Amino acid sequence: MALTHSTQPIYTVSRLNKEIRHVLEQGFSSLVLTGEISNFIAPASGHWYFTLKDDRAQVKAAMWRGNNRGQTFRPTNGAQVTVRARVSLYEPRGDYQLIVEHMAPAGEGLLKQEFDALKMRLAAEGLFSSAHKKPLPTTINRVGVITSATGAAIRDILTVLKRRAPQLEVVIYPAMVQGADAHSQLIEKINIANQRHEVDVLILGRGGGSLEDLWCFNNEQLARAIFASELPIVSAVGHEVDTTISDYVADIRAATPSAAAELVSPNTQELHNKVSQLVKHLHHAFKHTLSVKRSTATQFEHRLQLCHPRNQLNQQTQKLDELTLALHSAINGKIQHYERVIANLTPRLMQRSPEKQLARSEHQLVQLHGRLTQAMQQQLSISRNTLSLQASRLDSVSPLSVLARGYSITKNEHGHVVKSVADIKSGELLITELADGQLKSNVI
Numbered sequence: 001m002a003l004t005h006s007t008q009p010i011y012t013v014s015r016l017n018k019e020i021r022h023v024l025e026q027g028f029s030s031l032v033l034t035g036e037i038s039n040f041i042a043p044a045s046g047h048w049y050f051t052l053k054d055d056r057a058q059v060k061a062a063m064w065r066g067n068n069r070g071q072t073f074r075p076t077n078g079a080q081v082t083v084r085a086r087v088s089l090y091e092p093r094g095d096y097q098l099i100v101e102h103m104a105p106a107g108e109g110l111l112k113q114e115f116d117a118l119k120m121r122l123a124a125e126g127l128f129s130s131a132h133k134k135p136l137p138t139t140i141n142r143v144g145v146i147t148s149a150t151g152a153a154i155r156d157i158l159t160v161l162k163r164r165a166p167q168l169e170v171v172i173y174p175a176m177v178q179g180a181d182a183h184s185q186l187i188e189k190i191n192i193a194n195q196r197h198e199v200d201v202l203i204l205g206r207g208g209g210s211l212e213d214l215w216c217f218n219n220e221q222l223a224r225a226i227f228a229s230e231l232p233i234v235s236a237v238g239h240e241v242d243t244t245i246s247d248y249v250a251d252i253r254a255a256t257p258s259a260a261a262e263l264v265s266p267n268t269q270e271l272h273n274k275v276s277q278l279v280k281h282l283h284h285a286f287k288h289t290l291s292v293k294r295s296t297a298t299q300f301e302h303r304l305q306l307c308h309p310r311n312q313l314n315q316q317t318q319k320l321d322e323l324t325l326a327l328h329s330a331i332n333g334k335i336q337h338y339e340r341v342i343a344n345l346t347p348r349l350m351q352r353s354p355e356k357q358l359a360r361s362e363h364q365l366v367q368l369h370g371r372l373t374q375a376m377q378q379q380l381s382i383s384r385n386t387l388s389l390q391a392s393r394l395d396s397v398s399p400l401s402v403l404a405r406g407y408s409i410t411k412n413e414h415g416h417v418v419k420s421v422a423d424i425k426s427g428e429l430l431i432t433e434l435a436d437g438q439l440k441s442n443v444i
Helices: 013-027 110-125 152-164 182-196 220-228 245-249 257-264 268-307 309-351 354-397 399-404
Strands: 031-041 048-053 058-063 080-090 095-105 142-147 169-174 201-206 233-237 409-412 429-434 437-442
Touching: 013 080, 031 058, 031 110, 058 080, 080 110, 095 110, 110 220, 110 245, 142 152, 142 182, 152 169, 152 201, 152 257, 169 182, 182 201, 182 220, 201 257, 220 245, 233 245, 233 257, 354 399, 399 429
Parallel strands: 058 095, 142 169, 142 201, 201 233
Antiparallel strands: 031 048, 031 080, 048 058, 080 095, 409 429, 429 437
């Protein structure tokens, strides 16, 4: 029969395996199962590969190195284990397999296996996560106790509370703590306490016993009721070595009922010391606050005084006084400066006074007149002596002296001295100078 063309998609093998893997992983996100280990292999990669089987079937499984690193035991072939795993598919071979996330030995009986399976399943859902744990209230005034009204646990709790914090009020919610119907009563009391909201914290517990005796505290419905409680719950089941599901899901786990009572009750002496310390802190804070308020009030008063019109007027008056004093000081300084200038100029002015200058000029004039007169007389005397000397010398060479000795000088009419007869002509007028006069004559 030939294939006909249609709109139906054509798968490849790899695509088919990939989509089947997605279907398996989404349909079986997490499950818990038990079985026997066989074909266990631990290669150098650190991963574990094995087969998980029972008497009628088997399935391949793998546990990655990041998950098996925290295991406290090493599985061996033939070991009965309880695992939490998710279903997946190994695409290259098309084999479906389990990816194991947690593993625990299952050789302690059916109850132990059921306990481990429930523990792993609730842990996978996040019921044990610390992110959901509610802290104890900082102030506890009333404590609720869910336990048997006639058991040893309630006596231990009341004894510890009376000794440590007698002021605390205790509300008892009696319930069965053993038997098939015990978990239903425990759930009912948790719901009643949350509805009434009359206590600050709940203690859920009982004394020690076997795993069968404590089994009601391993109930899934009880675990979910504890997880959903709005009130913080302290689980105190059995002795210190006993562990139940309620211990894991509760907000706080106490080793014993007495330890739970100590957790929810502050020691009276410690409380007294705390109150005393708070009083000291309050007193210190009050003093500090009072000091701050006083300082603030002082600052405001100072600012108010600064803003008062009287203070403003006083400041302006003071400023005016300061400016007045500064003006007077400046004027006095200028006056003193000019007085010093005048004092310095007065001697110089006196030195340049016209009277003194005139007196000095007159004195200089007298001195100069005397010196001029003396100089003129000296010069006149010198000139006279020089004139006399020159006259004597002139007289010694004067023609008159020659003439006085009988000599004469003859000149033509033009005043030229006649030195030779060749210098004169006939009929020319001659003038002869004698010692006592002139003689005119004509040449013949």
